[in-house]
Amino acid sequence: MKTIRTLLGASATALTLAFIATGNAQAQAPAAPAAAAPLMTEKKVFSLPSYTTFGGKTIKNVKVGYETYGTLNAKGDNAIFVPHFYTGTSHAAGKYKAADAAAGYWDVIIGAGKPIDTDKFFVISADTLSNLNTKDPMVTTTGPSSINADTGKPYGMSFPVIAMRDSVAVHKALVDSLGVKKLYAVMGASGGSLQTVEWTVLYPDFVDRAIPVISPGLSISPWAVALLDIWVAPIKADPKWNNGDYYATGEPLDGIALALKLVTITTRHWGWVEKTFGYKPADATKPPVEAIGNRFASEDALTKAGIARAVTTDANNYIYMAKANQLFNVEDEAAKIKAKFLFLPAQSDLVFPPEMAKKAAEKLRGLGKSADVFVIEGDGGHLDGVLAIAKASDVIRAFLAK
Amino acid sequence: MKTIRTLLGASATALTLAFIATGNAQAQAPAAPAAAAPLMTEKKVFSLPSYTTFGGKTIKNVKVGYETYGTLNAKGDNAIFVPHFYTGTSHAAGKYKAADAAAGYWDVIIGAGKPIDTDKFFVISADTLSNLNTKDPMVTTTGPSSINADTGKPYGMSFPVIAMRDSVAVHKALVDSLGVKKLYAVMGASGGSLQTVEWTVLYPDFVDRAIPVISPGLSISPWAVALLDIWVAPIKADPKWNNGDYYATGEPLDGIALALKLVTITTRHWGWVEKTFGYKPADATKPPVEAIGNRFASEDALTKAGIARAVTTDANNYIYMAKANQLFNVEDEAAKIKAKFLFLPAQSDLVFPPEMAKKAAEKLRGLGKSADVFVIEGDGGHLDGVLAIAKASDVIRAFLAK
Numbered sequence: 001m002k003t004i005r006t007l008l009g010a011s012a013t014a015l016t017l018a019f020i021a022t023g024n025a026q027a028q029a030p031a032a033p034a035a036a037a038p039l040m041t042e043k044k045v046f047s048l049p050s051y052t053t054f055g056g057k058t059i060k061n062v063k064v065g066y067e068t069y070g071t072l073n074a075k076g077d078n079a080i081f082v083p084h085f086y087t088g089t090s091h092a093a094g095k096y097k098a099a100d101a102a103a104g105y106w107d108v109i110i111g112a113g114k115p116i117d118t119d120k121f122f123v124i125s126a127d128t129l130s131n132l133n134t135k136d137p138m139v140t141t142t143g144p145s146s147i148n149a150d151t152g153k154p155y156g157m158s159f160p161v162i163a164m165r166d167s168v169a170v171h172k173a174l175v176d177s178l179g180v181k182k183l184y185a186v187m188g189a190s191g192g193s194l195q196t197v198e199w200t201v202l203y204p205d206f207v208d209r210a211i212p213v214i215s216p217g218l219s220i221s222p223w224a225v226a227l228l229d230i231w232v233a234p235i236k237a238d239p240k241w242n243n244g245d246y247y248a249t250g251e252p253l254d255g256i257a258l259a260l261k262l263v264t265i266t267t268r269h270w271g272w273v274e275k276t277f278g279y280k281p282a283d284a285t286k287p288p289v290e291a292i293g294n295r296f297a298s299e300d301a302l303t304k305a306g307i308a309r310a311v312t313t314d315a316n317n318y319i320y321m322a323k324a325n326q327l328f329n330v331e332d333e334a335a336k337i338k339a340k341f342l343f344l345p346a347q348s349d350l351v352f353p354p355e356m357a358k359k360a361a362e363k364l365r366g367l368g369k370s371a372d373v374f375v376i377e378g379d380g381g382h383l384d385g386v387l388a389i390a391k392a393s394d395v396i397r398a399f400l401a402k
Numbered sequence: 403m404k405t406i407r408t409l410l411g412a413s414a415t416a417l418t419l420a421f422i423a424t425g426n427a428q429a430q431a432p433a434a435p436a437a438a439a440p441l442m443t444e445k446k447v448f449s450l451p452s453y454t455t456f457g458g459k460t461i462k463n464v465k466v467g468y469e470t471y472g473t474l475n476a477k478g479d480n481a482i483f484v485p486h487f488y489t490g491t492s493h494a495a496g497k498y499k500a501a502d503a504a505a506g507y508w509d510v511i512i513g514a515g516k517p518i519d520t521d522k523f524f525v526i527s528a529d530t531l532s533n534l535n536t537k538d539p540m541v542t543t544t545g546p547s548s549i550n551a552d553t554g555k556p557y558g559m560s561f562p563v564i565a566m567r568d569s570v571a572v573h574k575a576l577v578d579s580l581g582v583k584k585l586y587a588v589m590g591a592s593g594g595s596l597q598t599v600e601w602t603v604l605y606p607d608f609v610d611r612a613i614p615v616i617s618p619g620l621s622i623s624p625w626a627v628a629l630l631d632i633w634v635a636p637i638k639a640d641p642k643w644n645n646g647d648y649y650a651t652g653e654p655l656d657g658i659a660l661a662l663k664l665v666t667i668t669t670r671h672w673g674w675v676e677k678t679f680g681y682k683p684a685d686a687t688k689p690p691v692e693a694i695g696n697r698f699a700s701e702d703a704l705t706k707a708g709i710a711r712a713v714t715t716d717a718n719n720y721i722y723m724a725k726a727n728q729l730f731n732v733e734d735e736a737a738k739i740k741a742k743f744l745f746l747p748a749q750s751d752l753v754f755p756p757e758m759a760k761k762a763a764e765k766l767r768g769l770g771k772s773a774d775v776f777v778i779e780g781d782g783g784h785l786d787g788v789l790a791i792a793k794a795s796d797v798i799r800a801f802l803a804k
Contacts, residue, residue, distance in 0.1 A: 055691060161694055222679050222700040223672030229701035230667055233660050234636060258635050265632055270625030270755065277624050279731065289457060289729055292563055296728060298624040299631035319694070326698060327691055329681065350752060353672065
């Protein structure tokens with residue numbers, strides 16, 4: 001896999017998140033204690049000699065990266081697992097080096113004295129199967145871009161279809177290997193919320209609490225199925241994609257950049273775009289009225305965001321992860337759930353709007369389960385679940401004390 | 403221009419609208435009187451030997467198609483102009499032949515005894531400059547796909563930048579040529595709402611009433627600027643687009659289809675997608691879990707919608723129309739307005755959400771103008787302004803009686 005990577009600085013994914021976080025600095029500020037020592041972490045790799053998917057296909061030599069924060073107690077019952085979102089990685093908190101430009105994406109709520117208090121909890125985050133960011137050297141994943149041991153070449157589109165629960169099953173093996181006896185909680189955003197729910201269905205006696213953030217509930221919606229298809233379409237339209245066989249001929253970078261531009265706008269909101277970019281030219285010396293190619297600030301910024309985010313992304317892994325999201329549906333398995341739920345939708349979310357989480361909570365309560373909902377207010381869109389999570393600090397803290 | 407057209411049946415655009423209207427039949431039913439005689443119309447062409455844009459560029463031999471319903475009175479003051487939306491045409495109502503599969507898009511509100519009553523009013527609708535549907539034989543427009551008389555070849559990207567107000571100025575010349583002395587009202591949806599507002603700013607003494615439907619208000623939002631860029635991106639990414647020089651080499655049909663797929667999903671809403679397609683495979687014998695290429699109904703339907711809508715669309719005209727939309731901003735000219743306003747936003751609109759129209763109405767009232775807002779309820783998204791307009795029948799009728 002290394003041979004197909006353009007090696008980059010360790011902080012490429014973090015920098016991209018910092019870019020799309022423009023305008024969210026204030027939203028993140030309140031929860032960070034002024035004098036807290038920075039959380040430091042390191043990336044490790046978990047391996048399984050083989051893994052058989054829920055679809056019945058066996059994948060050899062499965063590897064996923066992971067990091068931990070805090071310490072597991074003697075009973076092995078103070079662990080919190082944090083699965084990541086679609087374009088994310090296991091870098092949920094902390095820094096690898098003090099000089100890192102940015103900390104993990106939920107650093108504002110994970111750390112000593114923070115809502116997910118590493119003085120009390122042992123926090124684990126792991127890369128999914130088919131993680132998008134194969135060219136981020138801090139990510140380890142097994143997916144279509146991985147070398148198939150049987151052929152010596154990348155799987156490409158011959159990789160088996162995987163579901164979100166396949167990543168969860170691999171992560172369960174990781175968590176077991178670390179000596180965890182029970183998860184105190186699972187908390188993930190977006191694609192991570194899908195994994196959070198899968199944990200409670202697959203291992204009902206192993207998970208006490210679930211916090212799905214910006215979640216579609218117990219199944220992906222037909223709307224999100226279509227959005228994911230839209231997110232994938234520009235990659236498949238790029239001739240360089242070549243039905244997934246591009247590892248020797250050059251990656252479909254234009255398609256990936258356009259795909260991630262779509263992701264960026266879809267996961268935002270009109271309020272945020274207006275506030276952040278306004279109605280002005282990208283270049284004051286090139287008014288959009290004067291030439292068809294002269295652009296506005298908002299379109300220019302989103303184009304650049306797509307290009308920036310494409311740097312670490314593998315096209316096929318992106319496609320397989322979209323499919324995994326589309327397959328999420330545990331509506332018929334909800335009765336198995338034993339965990340207490342706290343849904344944290346974002347008010348301005350145009351991907352998984354709050355009504356979806358509310359409907360799921362209602363269904364769970366109808367089945368005699370415990371399910372609360374707290375709406376993160378703001379106009380940042382879907383990404384408020386990642387970037388404005390500090391607004392839910394108190395409710396997370398209270399839920400973890402329940 | 404004819405030489406670059408694939409000639410199609412007259413109803414191609416109407417059929418496309420019928421496709422995207424799936425699930426809206428009931429919403430349209432109430433306002434149509436049971437025994438009304440069908441409105442019949444014909445397409446005509448208006449020509450100007452030359453037109454100079456607001457940007458100062460002269461275009462020779464400008465032609466636009468138009469149709470009329472009802473009769474102009476002797477005073478010439480009972481005319482209502484209906485500008486069309488981004489992907490639309492001047493076929494606002496009626497049929498050309500009794501056997502036509504569908505009537506014009508607002509037939510439910512335009513006709514004898516309907517809210518825009520053709521027994522009282524003379525209704526005019528005209529194709530914009532750079533109308534998208536150059537391959538619909540019932541559309542006549544002047545834009546990048548037109549032949550440049552100076553070169554004998556299509557303009558392509560050498561066509562001058564046009565703004566929405568350039569179409570309005572051409573339509574004003576048309577309306578004058580018909581003997582209209584004053585417009586009783588202008589009413590248009592989406593891109594047509596932009597033209598509606600431009601009418602009131604450019605010709606304040608000529609327009610008595612304005613009904614902007616699914617409108618961004620007095621300027622396009624930075625959000626919509628970015629959406630329009632997203633709508634255009636797949637065309638520019640298609641190698642066949644070739645910087646707009648494809649008239650001899652073959653059109654970028656894949657790019658157009660993907661672009662119109664984006665338009666279709668953006669102008670809908672999660673409620674509509676869920677209700678219309680549900681969470682099920684496109685083909686029951688090909689479960690999406692079994693192969694990466696097996697698709698869900700919602701993604702498959704939206705893909706097919708894009709392909710269907712691409713049939714009549716010219717890529718360059720599409721790009722120029724997107725730019726015209728992006729340039730809409732009359733915030734600084736609002737003081738000129740004399741017309742009474744009725745904004746008709748759609749509750750579930752994700753392109754121009756109701757708060758934008760409400761803000762504009764507030765600004766107009768602050769300037770001493772008359773501006774009402776009525777929200778069209780439903781979960782059909784932006785397109786409710788086109789397809790569920792019957793829900794506003796009573797309020798349109800009352801406003802026109804004011």
